[in-house]
Amino acid sequence: MKKYDIVIVGAGIAGMTAAIYAVRAGKKVLVLEERVQGGQIINTINIENWPGDLGVSGADLSQKIYAQMVELGAEVEFDKVIKISVDDEGFVVDGEDDSYKASAVIIASGTEPRKLSDEMMKDVGKRPVSYCATCDGALYKGKKVVVVGHGNSAEHEIKYLKGICSEVYNIHHDDPIPADAEAIFVAIGRLPLTDYLKGFVELDEKGYVISDEDCKTSVPGVFVAGDVRTKNLRQLVTAASDGSIAATNAIEYLG
Amino acid sequence: MELLDFYADWCGPCQMLKPTLEEFEKAHPELKITRVNIDEEEELAEKYGVSGIPCLVFLKDGEEVARKVGVMPLKKLEKVYEKI
Numbered sequence: 001m002k003k004y005d006i007v008i009v010g011a012g013i014a015g016m017t018a019a020i021y022a023v024r025a026g027k028k029v030l031v032l033e034e035r036v037q038g039g040q041i042i043n044t045i046n047i048e049n050w051p052g053d054l055g056v057s058g059a060d061l062s063q064k065i066y067a068q069m070v071e072l073g074a075e076v077e078f079d080k081v082i083k084i085s086v087d088d089e090g091f092v093v094d095g096e097d098d099s100y101k102a103s104a105v106i107i108a109s110g111t112e113p114r115k116l117s118d119e120m121m122k123d124v125g126k127r128p129v130s131y132c133a134t135c136d137g138a139l140y141k142g143k144k145v146v147v148v149g150h151g152n153s154a155e156h157e158i159k160y161l162k163g164i165c166s167e168v169y170n171i172h173h174d175d176p177i178p179a180d181a182e183a184i185f186v187a188i189g190r191l192p193l194t195d196y197l198k199g200f201v202e203l204d205e206k207g208y209v210i211s212d213e214d215c216k217t218s219v220p221g222v223f224v225a226g227d228v229r230t231k232n233l234r235q236l237v238t239a240a241s242d243g244s245i246a247a248t249n250a251i252e253y254l255g
Numbered sequence: 256m257e258l259l260d261f262y263a264d265w266c267g268p269c270q271m272l273k274p275t276l277e278e279f280e281k282a283h284p285e286l287k288i289t290r291v292n293i294d295e296e297e298e299l300a301e302k303y304g305v306s307g308i309p310c311l312v313f314l315k316d317g318e319e320v321a322r323k324v325g326v327m328p329l330k331k332l333e334k335v336y337e338k339i
Contacts, residue, residue, distance in 0.1 A: 036326045038271060042271050134267075
């Protein structure tokens with residue numbers, strides 16, 4: 001089993017920033033990512049609140065930060081983490097493909113869109129369901145679609161789709177789906193990706209990892225950064241901020 | 256064997272998949288990869304019933320044998336290909 005000073009779960013902005021700080025402090029760092037570096041931000045075309053790079057796309061920003069992290073010496077494996085446990089020397093992080101030893105762990109696994117209920121999926125039938133209007137909206141040019149949800153992100157999706165589709169219905173998450181809607185866009189909030197942490201660190205009732213600005217969890221040596229942490233403002237800059245704090249405290253923990 | 260890669264210029268996940276596909280292409284010269292811009296080739300996207308991108312459609316003798324929607328690491332892509 002390969003051994004690292006710090007294993008970081010998730011290569012979003014929080015995880016990658018943590019990696020940059022940790023490798024610059026001379027630590028041996030592994031970043032584990034299930035899908036692709038960048039996390040949620042890769043769906044955003046035009047970012048206007050990341051200082052110093054007005055209008056950068058999420059994909060470009062992610063590639064830049066990824067290149068920086070790798071250049072500085074962080075290792076990356078594409079593996080889905082399924083369990084973390086404690087052993088005599090520190091922690092064992094089990095992925096689907098391999099296991100990794102770590103003296104400290106930083107959790108930065110982020111969130112995923114909340115899915116439609118099984119009941120609603122019956123109503124959907126064979127129609128396509130999308131959780132990203134900016135990704136898939138253009139496939140429904142001039143067609144009728146429905147947006148499920150009423151929050152800020154739903155409003156954003158509706159505005160975007162109105163520029164493309166002939167009709168954009170809007171319903172609550174428990175309303176019937178209009179029969180003539182050809183695609184269903186879902187924006188009913190997000191959920192933390194923390195199933196693999198149940199019984200290991202303390203989670204709140206929604207599943208977020210409980211911590212405050214120091215990014216420490218209920219387990220010494222385990223830190224948390226980014227959207228997966230209990231916090232009020234989930235933004236790129238607060239993800240990066242968490243990453244630096246989690247890494248700095250992990251470095252201090254390692255001594 | 257052929258691989259259709261449905262993408263769009265404005266699609267972030269498609270951009271993230273691009274370098275992965277380029278590596279995949281190098282490793283598999285036997286595979287013909289065709290990039291399909293869904294804004295320019297709407298009919299083709301409709302013919303294959305593409306409902307989300309990036310969308311990879313594997314064809315064997317012109318028949319669809321596998322389909323994957325969404326971005327994925329090279330390792331996963333190799334696994335999909337092995338199974339065919």
